[in-house]
Amino acid sequence: MSTGDTGVSASLHDHRLPMPVPVGEYDRCPVTDVLRRVSDKWTLLLITLLGRHPHRFNELHRAVEGLSPRMLTRTLRVLESDGLVEREVFPTLPPSVEYRLTPLGASLLEPLSALAEWAVAHHAEIVAVRQRTA
Amino acid sequence: MSTGDTGVSASLHDHRLPMPVPVGEYDRCPVTDVLRRVSDKWTLLLITLLGRHPHRFNELHRAVEGLSPRMLTRTLRVLESDGLVEREVFPTLPPSVEYRLTPLGASLLEPLSALAEWAVAHHAEIVAVRQRTA
DNA sequence: CAGTATCCGAATTGATACTG
DNA sequence: CAGTATCAATTCGGATACTG
Numbered sequence: 001m002s003t004g005d006t007g008v009s010a011s012l013h014d015h016r017l018p019m020p021v022p023v024g025e026y027d028r029c030p031v032t033d034v035l036r037r038v039s040d041k042w043t044l045l046l047i048t049l050l051g052r053h054p055h056r057f058n059e060l061h062r063a064v065e066g067l068s069p070r071m072l073t074r075t076l077r078v079l080e081s082d083g084l085v086e087r088e089v090f091p092t093l094p095p096s097v098e099y100r101l102t103p104l105g106a107s108l109l110e111p112l113s114a115l116a117e118w119a120v121a122h123h124a125e126i127v128a129v130r131q132r133t134a
Numbered sequence: 135m136s137t138g139d140t141g142v143s144a145s146l147h148d149h150r151l152p153m154p155v156p157v158g159e160y161d162r163c164p165v166t167d168v169l170r171r172v173s174d175k176w177t178l179l180l181i182t183l184l185g186r187h188p189h190r191f192n193e194l195h196r197a198v199e200g201l202s203p204r205m206l207t208r209t210l211r212v213l214e215s216d217g218l219v220e221r222e223v224f225p226t227l228p229p230s231v232e233y234r235l236t237p238l239g240a241s242l243l244e245p246l247s248a249l250a251e252w253a254v255a256h257h258a259e260i261v262a263v264r265q266r267t268a
Numbered sequence: 269c270a271g272t273a274t275c276c277g278a279a280t281t282g283a284t285a286c287t288g
Numbered sequence: 289c290a291g292t293a294t295c296a297a298t299t300c301g302g303a304t305a306c307t308g
Contacts, residue, residue: 030250030253030254030256030257031246031250031254032178032179033253033257033260034249034256034260035169035172035178035253036173038169039170039172040300040301041301042301044165056269057269057270057271058270061270066302068302068303068304069270070273070302070304073270073272080267081264081267082263082264083259083262083264089270092269093269094269095270095308096270097269097270104256104259107252108252110248111245111251111252112249114244114248114249115168115169115245115246115248115249116164116165117245118168118241118242118244119164119165119168120165122238122241122242123164123167125217125238126167126168126216126217126218126238128217129215130215130216130217133215134215175280175281190289190290191289191291192290192291195290200282202281202283203290203292204282204283204284204291204293205280205281206291207290207291207292208281223290229289229290229291231289231291
């Protein structure tokens with residue numbers, strides 16, 4: 001890092017966003033799109049759990065304290081409609097539904113890990129600064 | 135990847151979060167904390183721009199179409215209070231204020247790039263799935 | 269079991285006008 | 289120039305009750 005200027009950031013946004021960033025363009029920026037998807041209240045957690053093994057609906061519901069069925073469904077549906085999660089229905093009685101990461105979803109775990117490691121490494125520092133500021 | 139099970143996801147959340155994830159604990163999870171910070175509407179964009187070179191307030195304002203002074207200030211203040219951005223006031227007339235990434239902020243560009251590359255590589259696929267679902 | 273339906277409060281963002 | 293103040297609109301998320 002700090003080779004002088006923008007070696008790092010260049011790779012962040014230089015998939016031809018011109019410098020004066022029109023927000024219309026920016027909204028279609030892949031990075032923001034993905035980031036905003038992944039970063040709502042429950043998505044990351046669900047991806048992580050599904051990264052371990054497939055889960056049934058109520059299994060997820062039980063695993064995550066505070067997550068209502070409404071938000072669980074909503075979050076899974078978005079993930080599904082983005083092709084990150086796969087939903088399989090077993091027509092048993094009572095019905096059983098299994099959710100698992102698609103290969104695409106699984107591949108996302110990798111870059112997410114880089115960010116996770118950064119977060120783990122630097123979170124204390126952030127919190128410290130935050131408290132000085134507070 | 136896909137060595138069998140959770141090689142990837144393990145590094146995501148195994149800083150000792152037990153499997154039944156209590157949300158109280160999860161809210162203090164460094165990963166989510168950082169993700170939620172970075173992923174509001176303007177933060178990533180501002181970090182990216184500041185990663186190129188320091189900017190003055192109105193320089194950022196002009197650079198990002200659709201960003202109101204209110205949100206610009208708010209976003210910068212949060213970044214500052216997290217120690218990712220540094221604010222320097224030059225007591226000229228009229229006043230001039232420069233924002234730049236701190237070393238901590240700059241170090242965040244690196245993992246962000248990993249995610250950015252994933253996003254660039256897979257965004258088309260996501261969009262395609264989305265449209266089939268829509 | 270696996271959801272859906274409904275209602276409501278909270279948080280986020282935008283628009284705009286004003287100030288040291 | 290670099291913000292702040294105010295108000296309105298939208299979106300997000302929680303609680304709860306109900307259904308095939």
